[in-house]
Structures are given as C-alpha cells and as structure tokens.
Amino acid sequence: EKIGALTTIVNNIKEGGYVIIGTGPLPAFLKAMYNIEIGQKADPQDVAAAGEFIGLAGEKNVKILLPADFSAVKFAGKDISEQRIAAEAMLKSKKLPLDATVYTVTLEQLKQGSFVNNNIGEKISSQNVFVYDLGPTSIAEFKQVVRNTPKDNTIFWNGTVGVNEMPAFETGTKELAITLGEVSKNATRPEGVNGVTGGGDTAAAMEQFGVDQQLTFVSTGGGAALALLDGKELTAIEKLAEIQATRKAVAE
Secondary structure, three states, rough: OHHHHHHHHHHHHHOOEEEOOOOOOHHHHHHHHHHOOOOOOOOOHHHHHHHHHHEEEEEEEOEEEOOOEEEEEEOOOOOOOHHHHHHHHHHHHOOOOOOOOOEEHHHHHHOOOOOEEEOOEEEEEEHHHHHEOHHHHHHHHHHHHOOOEEEEEEEEOOOOOOOOOOOOHHHHHHHHHHHHHHEEEOOOOOOEEEEEEEEEHHHHHHHHHOHHHHOOOOEEHHHHHHHHHHOOHHHHHHHHHHHHHHHHHHOO
C-alpha cells in the first residue's frame, strides 16, 4: 500500500529529488529493479507498484537510492520454509535466535545470486538472505544525503529503515534520525530543512532516539500523511472544516 502511494506522490517530489528505500519495501524494489529474490517474500502487487514508481521516477528525474549494503540474518534451517518460520518467530518475539548469525551483505553480492560471505564462511544464496537493517556503507551515504539537502527543502520520512525495536537492527534508523534532527527546522532553530515524519512507528522511533522535539513536524498518521501528500481530502479534516464553517455562520 505504501509503495503504491509513492507512485501517486512522485509528482510532488522536485526534479532531482530522491527517495531512500529502507528494508521494508526492499524485497519489492530488488525484484522490480534486478529480479533479485531474498528471504522475505515480495508481494506481486508491491513489485508491480515498485516497477510503476521506478518508471515515473525516471521520467521526473527523481533518484531512487537503494542501499548498497545491509545487515542480514542467517537462520538455521534446512530449507527456506524453516528459515521463514524462524524469521517470523524472531520478529514476533523481538529476540535474535541463539543459532542465528548477523552479517553484512552487499547489493553486488545479491546480484550474483549466490556468494561466499566471510562472516558466515560458506556459500549463501540470495534467496536465503533475510535483511533487517541498513549496512554501514548505506548508513554513511544516506546520512550525507540528508546533510546535503538544501535548506527549506522537505525531507518526509515514512516507516523506519530497519527493525529498530531490536538493538541489533536499530543502527540505521537511529543514525538517520539523529542526522535529520541535526538539520531540521524547529522552535529553536529557524533555519534548516523541513524535517517531517509520518506514521506511528516512525514517531515512536523518533521519540525512542530522542529527536522528536528536534524535528519540524511529527505525525502519527502514516497512511493519512501519504494521502495528504497525494492531494486527497481527509474525512476528519473535512468534518472540522464543516464545523468551523457552521460556527462562523452562526456567529455572523
């Protein structure tokens, strides 16, 4: 749904602007851009939406910034089905299994289809790679992108870039949040970018890392924020406008 929303708000992104892709929509974009399949399944509708967005972004000269590396997990299990069960259990418990291994994998390795990872010491298929955060190179690159964004431009953040509820995978979200807080306009800093976040999980992450008061605006409405950027009318706002108009008419 969020990937689909990107296709409708791309016209609001300035030419030469950018979209940073986190780990949530990553499976769909990897499939659409490189026909790469990883451990997390890509929904066919998300893949189609990602493909449509890629085309529109190209027409608008909007850059899609895909991570160059990732923090991944190797789960124990003889086949992908067992590994996916372990992955689901980890996300539910927010605890890393004792027999799992965290390692860094690059986009170039995923493109190879299978590769030998030095941390694991064995050959790994891209289809057995489960990604949960940005890697160190991607974090450094994206932080620089945020820092280089011209003043008075807007950075809109919807959805964390990793599973920040787990210490092993909080680094990407934490580092980017701190950087956005450093460059955003706020009550005590009149100059900077318009640092805006949308969504309850994103708002919670900003609070978790102590930057919510440093940003320009924090909204707990993720879907609503995307709809507003898309130019759609929100029911609650419409009702408030009607009430205001009624009160004004009565007062007159």
